[in-house]
Amino acid sequence: MAKRIITISREFGSGGRFIGEEVAKQLGIKYYDKDIIAQIAEQSGFSAEYIEEKAELSPKKGLLAYAFAGRDITGKSVEDMVYEAQRKVILEIAEKESCVIIGRNADFILKDKDNVLNVFIHGDMPEKVARICKLYNVTEEEAEKMMADIDKRRMTNYRFYTDQKWGMAKNYTLSLNSSELGYDLCEKIIMDCKK
Amino acid sequence: MAKRIITISREFGSGGRFIGEEVAKQLGIKYYDKDIIAQIAEQSGFSAEYIEEKAELSPKKGLLAYAFAGRDITGKSVEDMVYEAQRKVILEIAEKESCVIIGRNADFILKDKDNVLNVFIHGDMPEKVARICKLYNVTEEEAEKMMADIDKRRMTNYRFYTDQKWGMAKNYTLSLNSSELGYDLCEKIIMDCKK
Numbered sequence: 352m353a354k355r356i357i358t359i360s361r362e363f364g365s366g367g368r369f370i371g372e373e374v375a376k377q378l379g380i381k382y383y384d385k386d387i388i389a390q391i392a393e394q395s396g397f398s399a400e401y402i403e404e405k406a407e408l409s410p411k412k413g414l415l416a417y418a419f420a421g422r423d424i425t426g427k428s429v430e431d432m433v434y435e436a437q438r439k440v441i442l443e444i445a446e447k448e449s450c451v452i453i454g455r456n457a458d459f460i461l462k463d464k465d466n467v468l469n470v471f472i473h474g475d476m477p478e479k480v481a482r483i484c485k486l487y488n489v490t491e492e493e494a495e496k497m498m499a500d501i502d503k504r505r506m507t508n509y510r511f512y513t514d515q516k517w518g519m520a521k522n523y524t525l526s527l528n529s530s531e532l533g534y535d536l537c538e539k540i541i542m543d544c545k546k
Numbered sequence: 547m548a549k550r551i552i553t554i555s556r557e558f559g560s561g562g563r564f565i566g567e568e569v570a571k572q573l574g575i576k577y578y579d580k581d582i583i584a585q586i587a588e589q590s591g592f593s594a595e596y597i598e599e600k601a602e603l604s605p606k607k608g609l610l611a612y613a614f615a616g617r618d619i620t621g622k623s624v625e626d627m628v629y630e631a632q633r634k635v636i637l638e639i640a641e642k643e644s645c646v647i648i649g650r651n652a653d654f655i656l657k658d659k660d661n662v663l664n665v666f667i668h669g670d671m672p673e674k675v676a677r678i679c680k681l682y683n684v685t686e687e688e689a690e691k692m693m694a695d696i697d698k699r700r701m702t703n704y705r706f707y708t709d710q711k712w713g714m715a716k717n718y719t720l721s722l723n724s725s726e727l728g729y730d731l732c733e734k735i736i737m738d739c740k741k
Binding site for chain 1: 557666668713714715716718719720721722723726727731734735738739
């Protein structure tokens with residue numbers, strides 16, 4: 352089988368992670384999500400908890416916080432070092448084997464490689480809120496706050512490191528509304544997209 | 547068969563029109579593109595040529611031109627009247643029968659209707675330029691100019707009348723890169739998306 356790399360970017364609550372995990376299972380290929388964090392920790396020397404907070408999300412204060420972050424003598428902030436370690440890990444993983452990679456700007460990091468299918472999963476508000484309430488055991492109001500915060504921080508991180516706008520169709524090979532299409536059909540379409 | 551309405555929005559040169567026509571043929575449903583213009587002409591009293599220029603594209607001067615357009619005593623510009631006629635025609639068509647509708651902000655006009663699949667087709671520069679050169683018998687430089695001009699005017703028209711950003715994945719059920727996936731696979735995926 353030719354190598355297949357599938358990156359899944361997603362709105363919080365859209366089920367993108369679940370869909371990616373199912374696709375990996377059904378294709379019998381590796382699934383990378385939280386496990387990437389341990390590898391980034393090893394590469395960078397930072398703790399896994401610290402990386403979980405920093406690697407995909409912007410600082411809470413948004414884009415300007417990147418500009419004013421403390422920098423070492425090479426001009427790199429801690430965020431930059433974490434990002435650089437993340438980039439190396441993702442390139443190594445994609446070199447090695449077929450896999451599904453969730454988030455972490457993998458679409459951009461791998462955009463010039465062959466056999467990479469970049470997918471964006473988004474959804475409608477009521478379904479996303481209901482999913483978050485169930486998964487995190489929170490109220491609707493809390494779910495809406497979590498969603499707004501996390502999507503905004505993913506968006507800012509993406510914007511800062513890729514110079515692209517998060518969620519624009521043209522960054523991805525394929526974008527799917529999981530609320531309208533359902534998870535099963537999303538999985539089928541992704542698997543049908545052998546490039 | 548349940549009614550199926552498929553709207554196709556597209557970047558200039560991405561083959562979206564061709565893909566939509568093929569899907570309509572293969573599903574045996576009506577295909578609406580230029581034929582909508584005659585109906586808008588009838589509704590609005592403007593000539594077909596005039597509508598072809600106005601109905602999907604913004605004035606050449608961009609968004610501000612809308613603001614400064616001449617208006618009648620109800621505050622409506624000529625562009626608004628053409629747009630209103632277009633909206634009515636699209637709603638009537640979608641009420642009547644299964645069909646594929648190309649462009650004309652049909653995704654937004656029909657967004658609250660059931661059984662509507664909103665598709666966005668985009669592509670990569672070299673393929674889009676090559677396609678435009680062949681279709682319109684122009685040089686690469688001319689093709690790039692045409693593309694920049696038409697996409698910008700579609701974008702501005704869409705922004706003005708929908709308050710949404712053209713090309714954002716979340717406006718569409720499905721977005722596809724036709725250069726990476728190929729036209730046949732795009733057609734197959736669209737046909738598989740029975741909602």
